[in-house]
Amino acid sequence: MAINEKSVVASHEDAGPGYRFLVLEAPRLAADLTPGQFVHVRVPGLESTALRRPFSVFDADAGRVTLLYKVVGRGTAALSKVLVGDTVEVMGPLGHGFPSSSKGVPLLVGGGYGVAPLHFLAKRLKDPHAILFVGGRTKDDLLALDRFAALGVDVRIATNDGSAGEKGFVTGPLDAVLDGLRARGETFELFTCGPDGLLKAVADRAVAAKMPGWISMDRHMVCGVGACYACIQKTVRGNSRCCVEGPVFRAEDLVW
Ligand SMILES: Cc1cc2nc3c(=O)[nH]c(=O)nc-3n(C[C@H](O)[C@H](O)[C@H](O)COP(=O)(O)OP(=O)(O)OC[C@H]3O[C@@H](n4cnc5c(N)ncnc54)[C@H](O)[C@@H]3O)c2cc1C
Numbered sequence: 483m484a485i486n487e488k489s490v491v492a493s494h495e496d497a498g499p500g501y502r503f504l505v506l507e508a509p510r511l512a513a514d515l516t517p518g519q520f521v522h523v524r525v526p527g528l529e530s531t532a533l534r535r536p537f538s539v540f541d542a543d544a545g546r547v548t549l550l551y552k553v554v555g556r557g558t559a560a561l562s563k564v565l566v567g568d569t570v571e572v573m574g575p576l577g578h579g580f581p582s583s584s585k586g587v588p589l590l591v592g593g594g595y596g597v598a599p600l601h602f603l604a605k606r607l608k609d610p611h612a613i614l615f616v617g618g619r620t621k622d623d624l625l626a627l628d629r630f631a632a633l634g635v636d637v638r639i640a641t642n643d644g645s646a647g648e649k650g651f652v653t654g655p656l657d658a659v660l661d662g663l664r665a666r667g668e669t670f671e672l673f674t675c676g677p678d679g680l681l682k683a684v685a686d687r688a689v690a691a692k693m694p695g696w697i698s699m700d701r702h703m704v705c706g707v708g709a710c711y712a713c714i715q716k717t718v719r720g721n722s723r724c725c726v727e728g729p730v731f732r733a734e735d736l737v738w
């Protein structure tokens with residue numbers, strides 16, 4: 483069941499141009515969150531009637547919850563001003579996340595801040611065969627690579643401008659690995675979070691290969707708890723609420 487925890491800011495650091503890591507002392511949430519679930523944050527500095535903002539969980543460990551966020555508008559700009567020692571109200575755990583184990587080689591595919599839930603997932607899977615594919619327009623869009631390296635995850639990179647890794651889309655290195663796995667008859671499982679184009683590309687590959695694919699959808703949210711129907715995603719079972727039935731959906735259930 484979701485709780486609202488008054489957490490204290492333990493650290494707040496740059497995570498790349500326009501990105502921040504926010505570490506919160508939130509022992510109850512840290513104990514309950516699973517990868518792919520999200521939290522709804524009341525942003526200090528916004529008026530009390532302002533909506534909360536949803537964020538994936540980058541890490542939840544030792545009583546602390548870490549978020550990786552991008553400053554894009556009023557709420558995240560206000561969030562970027564919170565200081566160590568400030569109190570932030572955080573509601574969670576919310577939504578359905580990724581499965582807690584993988585039935586084949588775990589292939590994690592992320593773009594931008596979409597790597598956030600994949601880091602928490604990689605940490606929990608503890609699978610030495612896991613590979614992270616990360617893409618961006620330029621090297622400045624590649625986030626938290628050192629944190630994935632510290633987990634021992636094999637990281638494959640692609641950038642549109644070729645400033646880091648392979649030049650082009652991240653589906654380039656992904657397809658090369660998929661071809662190899664298929665040739666050896668190995669099973670795999672796809673997990674993804676990022677821009678819609680990337681999510682669809684990964685979902686299409688999971689469906690075509692008849693392998694499990696777990697797609698974390700990023701939809702505008704208002705209430706975050708299933709009451710307002712602002713976050714609808716079409717699925718084969720009809721309209722689903724991203725905040726309750728998602729944000730993680732099975733690839734074959736999504737209607738694009
Ligand atoms: C389940 C979930 C998990 C998320 N996880 C993260 C995360 O780990 N890190 C992170 O940085 N952000 C994450 N987001 C997106 C984040 O919630 C928004 O960026 C944030 O709410 C924007 O608030 P704002 O007031 O700064 O921007 P606003 O002023 O509300 O909007 C600024 C711009 O961002 C766009 N925007 C707002 N919300 C979203 C959204 N959900 N998706 C795409 N564009 C949006 C608006 O259309 C507008 O163009 C997540 C969203 C969801 C639904």
Ligand code: FES
Binds near residue numbers: 703704710
């Ligand atoms: S945000 Fe209100 S139902 Fe999902």
